[in-house]
Amino acid sequence: MNPQHLMSPNEGPLTDLADLPGPRGLPLVGNLLQIDKPRFHQQLEKWAQEFGPLYKLRLGPQPIVVLSNSEIITQLLKQRPDSFSRTRKLKIVGQEMALDPGLFGSEGDTWRVQRRMVMSGFDPAHVKGYFPSLQMVAQQLAKRWEKAAIHQESIDLQRDLMRYTVDTIAGLAFGVAVNTLSSEEDLIQSHLDRIFPKLFNRLLTIFPYWRYFKLPSDRALDQSIVFIKEAIRGFIQQARQALAEQPELREKPNNLLQAMLLATELESSGVDDALVAGNVMTMLLAGEDTTANTIAWLTYLIWQNPSTLERAKNEIRERISDVKCPTYDELNQLTYLEACILETMRLKPVAPQLPLEALHDTQIGQVRIPKGTLIINLLRSESVDPDRVANAHAFEPQRWEQEGAQLKKISMPFGAGPRMCPGRYLAMTEIKMAMVVLLGQFEITFVGTTNGQEPEEVLSFTMMPKDLVLRLAL
Ligand code: HEM
Structure with a gap:
């Protein structure tokens, strides 16, 4: 389909989903057997190159529309929560895993109430207020890496991050110091790490076998969820205690959890204990x-590009007065580092696809989209399209200095x-802080995979590099 046609809803006759192009499938299973789950996103992007910005496929009985035109994706995303929602399957699979819905899994008015609270918990003022604790967490990361550098040990990059x-x-x-960085034990994050892979796997599994029998990995998941819920109960108890002991917090809560707990006391807020626990998770x-x-x-990308690495390192060492303890304002002056982050997210967005469900009969371009249709939005297709971006597959952070608004x-x-994402401001601050630790305090001697190949992209709800190892010197 021609993208122009997609953008001009009043041109030409209306067509149905059935008329859309798409990969040929088999009876009953549709395109299911063509899908390799960890590479699902790459397969969808490949088909987008072949079939255009709007195509269809079928996973078992479920028809799916795949959209990769960024302008229309933006229009759809803006019509939430009233016209499009997250998918029904996400809700069902989440419920079956005993995950209480929080902001991500809520819709309509329940979503609206939480959104306001979460946004204010993560706004720049709160992130700035929290900055001293972020400095402490960064120092723990530096300590952990210093040990590895002294002993010349390889670092399992993702695990530490x-x-x-x-x-x-x-x-x-x-407001809880879980301090997993200074522990060698498998703590809360090893239980958290079981949830996304299982959630993703179940979302793409047609026969819900776990309703009838459990594999060892399903039983391990259940145990991890019990463990995390217990930890969450502990966080909530601590926050309630702080509110009881320091009445001034009732006027000015210190963090999102305290704000949410205060909201449960107001009948009109629509926030209850289950919603608080769901949001902590x-x-x-x-x-x-x-x-x-x-x-x-x-x-990985910065290590692959020595001149970029050099420039980012120089910026950090020139603009940060003490790399062991950068200030909030100094971090905000790292404009080249920011361009490196944006360029990384252009090439390697960790959420390369965003599925939605149509809440009413609607239309994309001239195509009728019935209520309940699943629409997978591809967030990377255009950002690496050579027709849209010069030298599209190269890591060139300086392009953000020149054409940032377009990009x-x-x-x-x-x-x-x-x-x-309400966490975007925190995420950018955290990423810069980690890079100040890495480039300001260490010399990188190696970043790569153990087999020397380019790291594979593995989709497991988020998209991660497989088996990345880091080696450092002081
Ligand atoms: C580089 C880091 C991150 C990336 C790339 C990212 C990406 C995303 C994306 C693509 C969405 C879906 C947005 C949409 O539906 O339009 C999202 C939603 C969300 N993110 Fe993030 N995120 C990141 C970090 C964070 C952090 C640090 C938090 C903090 C807790 C966070 C909390 C959330 C929540 C709660 C939602 C659901 C929002 C809603 O449904 O209203 N994210 N994120």
């Missing part, structure tokens, strides 16, 4: 992999519209 992001989010949103999940994987991709229209790693 996930500890860093869990410690950050628990400190900022719940949501923030832990949404804030962990996404940010950790982005830092991991950035580290922002097609690269949307945080989504768009009213449900755009």
